[in-house]
Amino acid sequence: MNRKADKPATAMPFDPGRRSFLAGTAATAGVxxxxxxxxxxxxxxxxxxxxxxxxxxxxxxxxxxLIDVNRCDSGCNDxxxxxxxxxxLQGHGRPxxxxxxxxxxxxxxxxxxxxQSLPVMCQHCDEPPCVDVCPTxxxxxxxxxxxxxxxxxxxxxxxxxxxCPYKARSFVHETLEDQxxxxxxxxxxxxxxxxxxxxxDDDRQPACVEACSDTGGGAMLFGDLNNPDxxxxxxxxxxASQQIxxxxxxxxxxxxxxx
Amino acid sequence: MRLNRSAMITIAVALxxxxxxxxxxxxxxxxxxxxxxxxxxxxxxxxxxxxxxxTDFMRxxxxxxxMHQRDDTMxxxxxxxxxxxxxxxxxxxxxxxxxxAVSVSDPxxxxxxxxxxxxxxxxxxxxxxxxxxxxxxSPHDGLIAEMLKE
Amino acid sequence: xxxxxxxEIDGKSGRFYxxxxxxxxxxxxxxxxxxxxxxxxxxxxxMNNQIVWGLPHVFAIFLIVAASxxxxxxxxxxxxxxxxxxxxxxxxxxxxxxxxLGGLTVLVLDLGRPDRLIVAMTTYNFTSIFxxxxxxxxxxxxxxxxxxxxxxxxxxxxYARAAGMLAFLWRLVLTTGTGSIFGFLVAREAYDSAIMAPxxxxxxxxxxxxxxxxxxxxxxxGSGREIGDAVLRRLGRLLxxxxxxxxxxxxxxxxxxxxxxxxxxxERFILLDGGIFxxxxxxxxxxxxxxxxxxxxxxxxxxxxxxxxxGLVIACLAIVAGGFAQVYVIVIGGQAWPLNLFPxxxxxxxxxxxxxxxxxxxxxxxxxxxxGVALTGLIVLFGIRILRFLPTTLADSAIDPNFVSSAxxx
Numbered sequence: 001m002n003r004k005a006d007k008p009a010t011a012m013p014f015d016p017g018r019r020s021f022l023a024g025t026a027a028t029a030g031v032x033x034x035x036x037x038x039x040x041x042x043x044x045x046x047x048x049x050x051x052x053x054x055x056x057x058x059x060x061x062x063x064x065x066l067i068d069v070n071r072c073d074s075g076c077n078d079x080x081x082x083x084x085x086x087x088x089l090q091g092h093g094r095p096x097x098x099x100x101x102x103x104x105x106x107x108x109x110x111x112x113x114x115x116q117s118l119p120v121m122c123q124h125c126d127e128p129p130c131v132d133v134c135p136t137x138x139x140x141x142x143x144x145x146x147x148x149x150x151x152x153x154x155x156x157x158x159x160x161x162x163x164c165p166y167k168a169r170s171f172v173h174e175t176l177e178d179q180x181x182x183x184x185x186x187x188x189x190x191x192x193x194x195x196x197x198x199x200x201d202d203d204r205q206p207a208c209v210e211a212c213s214d215t216g217g218g219a220m221l222f223g224d225l226n227n228p229d230x231x232x233x234x235x236x237x238x239x240a241s242q243q244i245x246x247x248x249x250x251x252x253x254x255x256x257x258x259x
Numbered sequence: 260m261r262l263n264r265s266a267m268i269t270i271a272v273a274l275x276x277x278x279x280x281x282x283x284x285x286x287x288x289x290x291x292x293x294x295x296x297x298x299x300x301x302x303x304x305x306x307x308x309x310x311x312x313x314t315d316f317m318r319x320x321x322x323x324x325x326m327h328q329r330d331d332t333m334x335x336x337x338x339x340x341x342x343x344x345x346x347x348x349x350x351x352x353x354x355x356x357x358x359x360a361v362s363v364s365d366p367x368x369x370x371x372x373x374x375x376x377x378x379x380x381x382x383x384x385x386x387x388x389x390x391x392x393x394x395x396x397s398p399h400d401g402l403i404a405e406m407l408k409e
Numbered sequence: 410x411x412x413x414x415x416x417e418i419d420g421k422s423g424r425f426y427x428x429x430x431x432x433x434x435x436x437x438x439x440x441x442x443x444x445x446x447x448x449x450x451x452x453x454x455x456m457n458n459q460i461v462w463g464l465p466h467v468f469a470i471f472l473i474v475a476a477s478x479x480x481x482x483x484x485x486x487x488x489x490x491x492x493x494x495x496x497x498x499x500x501x502x503x504x505x506x507x508x509x510l511g512g513l514t515v516l517v518l519d520l521g522r523p524d525r526l527i528v529a530m531t532t533y534n535f536t537s538i539f540x541x542x543x544x545x546x547x548x549x550x551x552x553x554x555x556x557x558x559x560x561x562x563x564x565x566x567x568y569a570r571a572a573g574m575l576a577f578l579w580r581l582v583l584t585t586g587t588g589s590i591f592g593f594l595v596a597r598e599a600y601d602s603a604i605m606a607p608x609x610x611x612x613x614x615x616x617x618x619x620x621x622x623x624x625x626x627x628x629x630x631g632s633g634r635e636i637g638d639a640v641l642r643r644l645g646r647l648l649x650x651x652x653x654x655x656x657x658x659x660x661x662x663x664x665x666x667x668x669x670x671x672x673x674x675x676e677r678f679i680l681l682d683g684g685i686f687x688x689x690x691x692x693x694x695x696x697x698x699x700x701x702x703x704x705x706x707x708x709x710x711x712x713x714x715x716x717x718x719x720g721l722v723i724a725c726l727a728i729v730a731g732g733f734a735q736v737y738v739i740v741i742g743g744q745a746w747p748l749n750l751f752p753x754x755x756x757x758x759x760x761x762x763x764x765x766x767x768x769x770x771x772x773x774x775x776x777x778x779x780x781g782v783a784l785t786g787l788i789v790l791f792g793i794r795i796l797r798f799l800p801t802t803l804a805d806s807a808i809d810p811n812f813v814s815s816a817x818x819x
Contacts, residue, residue, distance in 0.1 A: 056335035095759070096457035103760040110755050120750065120758075129595060135539035136532045142336060150333050151386050155529050156521015158461040159539050165596030167748050167760065171461060171521060173452035177362065179388045181345050186386030187450045188521030201336050244750055248595060 050203040062126075062145040063195055064225040064253035065209070066232050066241060067118060071219035074106055074117035079220065082211030083121075086196065088180040099170035101193040102208055118259070119208065119220070122147055122168040122193035123244060123252030130160035130169065139190075145225075145253050146195045154189040161190060165245050166252075168192045225253060300376035303369045305351040311341050321347075325383075344383060349391045363389035413496040413808065415561075415797035418632040425631070425794075432787040439780010442773040443518035451521065454774050459766035460744045465519040468778030471616065471736045472512030472785060473546070473587055474609055477580035478617015480505040480553065482644075484580075487560070487573035492810045493640060496800040497625070498573075502557040503792045504621055505580075506550060511785030513546055515777055538589045545583040552576045561797065584610045591739065598675040599743030604665065608658040612732060615651035619728035622648065622721060624789060628799060637805030638717060639812065645721045649706035652728060656699045659735070675746045678765065679738065686742040689734040698731010741768050 051057070083102045084090060091098030102121035108114070124147045130139045131147065138154035141147050149160075149169075161169045169192040176186055182198035185191050196206035204210075205222045212220040223232035235241075241255040310317050312324075324342040331337040340346050351369040352360035361368050363384040366375060370389070374381050383389075418425070446454060456463040482501035486494035517523055533540045556576045559569040588609030591600040622644050629636045663680065666672045679686055702724040745766045750756065756763035793799050805812045 051336075054337055054339045056331075056337055092452070094452060096459065096761070097452040099458070100760045103758050103762070105750070105756050105758040105762050107751055107754040107756055109753065111753075131534075132536045133539060133593065134534050135537045135543065136528055137534035140334065142334070144336070148333070152329060152333065153525075153528050153532055154522065155525045157539065158521070159537070159590070161458070161461045162597065162744070163594055165748060166750060167762065170458050171451065173457070174450035176386075177364075178390065179386065181348070181388045181392045184386040184388070188447070189386070190521070197336065201338050245596070 051201070057142050057144040057146075057201075059143040060226060061143075061224050062226045062253060063200060064124070064145070064223065064232060064255065065195075065206075066221040066223075066235055066255050066257060068219045068221075068257045069116050069118045070258040071217040072116075072118050073217050074104075074115070076117075076216050077104055078211045078214075078216040079119050079208035080104060082207040083193070086180070086199075086207035087183040087185075087194075088178075092174060094173075097171075097173035099172065099191060101168075101170070101191070116259070118256060120166060120168070120244070121208070121254070122195070123166050123250070123254045124193075124195060126251035126253070128250065129163040129165065133159045133163040135159065142197070144200075146197050146200070147192075148194055148197065149190050149192065151184065151186065151189045151191070156188040156190065158190060164192075165248055165250070298376070300373045302372050303351065303353045303367070305369075307350065310350075311346075344387060348387075348389060352391050360390040414801045415496075415499065415799060416801050417795060417797055418628070418793050418799065420794040425790075428631075429787070429790055432783045432790065435783030436780050436787055439515075439777050439783065440518070442776030442780065443523070446519070446773050446777070447523065453771065455768050455770045456774075457766075457768075459747075459761050460741060460768040462740055462744065463519075463768060464770040464774040465515050465777045465781075467733065467737045467740050468781050469512045469516035469519070470587065470740060471733055472508050472515070472781055474584060474613045474736070475616040475620050475732075476505050476508035476512060476613075477549070477584045477587075478613035478615065479508055479621045480576060480580050481614060481617060482621055483556065483560070484573055484577040485647075487569050488577050493643060493808055496803060496808045497640070499557060499560055499798045500625060500628070500793070501621060502553050502560065502576075503798050504624055504789060505617075506553050506557075507785045507788035507792065508617075508620070509546060509549060510788060511781040511783075514784055515781035518777060538586055538593055542583075542586045542590070545579070545586045549576075549579055549583050552579045580613075581610060584613045591743070596748055597743055597746075598666075598672050598749065599679070599739070599746055602662065602665065604658065604662050608655075608662055611651065611654045611658045612735065615648070615655045615728055616732040618644065618648050618651055619725040619732070623725045623729070626718070626722060628789075628793060629803060632793075632799065634799065634802055636803040637807075637809065639805040639809045640803055641717060641721055645706050645717075645724070648721075648724065648728070649703060652699055652702050652706070655735075656695070656703075659695070659699075671749075671752065674749075675743075678746050679742055683742060683745075683765075686738050686745065690738050690742075693734035694731045694738060696731075697727045698734060701727045702731075744768075 080100075080102055087101065089099055089101060102119050104117055105120050107116045107118070124141075124145055126145070128139070128141055128147045131141055134140075135157060136153045136155055138150045138152075139147070139160045140150060156171065158171055161171060169190050171190050172185060172187050174187060179185055183194070196204075196208075199206060209220040209222040212218060221232050221235065223230040225233055225236065227233055228237075235257075236255055239257060241257045242259055243250075243252045243255055312320075317324075325344055325347075328339075328342040329344070331339075332343070353365075353367050353369055355361040355365060355367070363371060363381075365371070368389060370381055370383075454463060480501055482494055483498035483505075485491050486496075486498040486501075517526055520526075520529075529543060533543070535541070552572070553576055556569070556572040559565045559572040585606040588606040591597075592602055592605035594600040622641075626636065628634075663676060667676050679690055681687060683690075705720045705724040705727075708720075745768060747761070747763050747765060750762065800808070802808075
């Protein structure tokens, strides 16, 4: 075999400027502009050390999200549109079978009449039922806590859709073409929010979070729950937050404030 | 001279073998002459000077490389570019009539050119895009070309 | 009592070929329906992101559950030593295999990627009850095949009891696994209960025996073999007990759920105002599939054998209809009830949160399901044509150890 030595991918040139720029943003962002008002824009809550391309996701990290329901407006759908654009989820005008990775749910308390609105997507559980029930192990949790479907081994049995308490998963009901190169998806397999894993691996925030801070209410905060210095970890330590169906003991990585 | 039975059988077998050998050789020669009439796959050239590995190696092992990369990327988030399907697609894209890259539904697509010939089904493009992303202005573009120049 | 003699059916009559042709055509149309679904994707079916398991799963689960039950007749004969059941054992094994293969075929062809069956067979996640079921189903085929061999090969007869015991235990575990597919779904209010396993076992006893009796009567009738009153009466009474047990477990299932205030909604839905599901539950599952057969099977002894056989057939048909309705209510009804993400709030969204989902089965789904049933029939028909599964006679004088001829009585 005349195969040349497998060149380690670290040898590949990579724009160091871009990484350090992001690291810089991470260090400076999250500054309190005024008491109670935080600036969390691009890369705000990311750890300063971004992962190299050839480095596997680490279990020292647990990606999570904190959503402030008070800042989420019922009429705003920016996170959903951003997700659709980013992942190429344009439907076929058939709402019962079209996919929704993230959706807005409007809540009303029947006893008090209080109304709220919030986005719900895959909650990236620590103990995901979808992973437990998947016969082939296609549904899996990555080391950094992101729950994904390995579409190479998914046989389309839909048991995970039945098992998910959050109705977070969709089945691809029809033939697709021209998918996004970073978000492969195809007929006959199950899919759900990937937490924009392609963006995370590229040191960027999920599309919904970015859209929420750009044009929405700035209700979504993304970051590493395991890093005590991260903005999200500080906030969940400081303020009350809750998980949907916490009674099930699944420990989702998506938390809500003021719910 | 009288031959016993086993000697006769031995001779007969040897003759038969020789005869069949002759047939094979003539057939092979004939085959050689008519080589141009045998359909061969029209494999489109990729951009740049050469592929990430030698052609011989790629012909035999591209599927193993892709499979290995696929598991690394999917399960662990390793996103090196050298053996990534996306980079294959970016580099080997074939221009169609409207000057945009053809998809795998076109027989001229670089994967189909060979796979149709070999009658091997590809399952990649049920999910993956078979064309380069038009608006993918990734900061990593052209890295492989640079890397190979070194 | 004489020694039981088994023989193949002739398979030369016009009726045989007609039946074979009809079954083959239905099986073929099932495969065509599956191809159609795979080609266009599941959007052409009634299934969607709310009701992810539809009519094919109802057929598949019904057939698989019945498969393990159909084996009971053999178990009673060899394991529990009831001699009158012994001549019925081979046919019971054949029917069990056929039902399982029919059900599995439907299940597999409804997958999003049936072409990846090899993935399902080679990569396992052992925390998944589905993965365990793959082993249990494949193992069942193997165990029953060995059991049949032990029964049919005279030199191996002495091992039949051991093989029968293994098959009996295996089928109990198998049905536990099938029931647990639902029992392990923590977030679904209609499922999430350990009672699913024993309920499914009870269902398998009842559905399996009902189908067994129907197919046995059809096979004997079609091949002109006599079947005695005593054996029918026995099968009928046993069937009555099984029907009662299913009713009991169904009652416990709903009473348990009713006791939990958080599950009142889903119980109200199934039992009171669930539209088609309520109708299917009370009308078909409980009345037709439960009360009617009980009445038919436990009424005072019939005057003559014709009435007895007719009553038994009606009871079996009612049990099959009720059983199908029961699986439909469990599978589809359980999914139609929405997930409760925010227990104390009213919810609305573009993704059917808080909404009771609709499901209307499509023609391809029905075609696929019926194809599975036809495949089962085809396997049975082919089996009794080429191998000796059926006794030449099931007359009381031939198989009932307690038989006393009327001449002796007087």
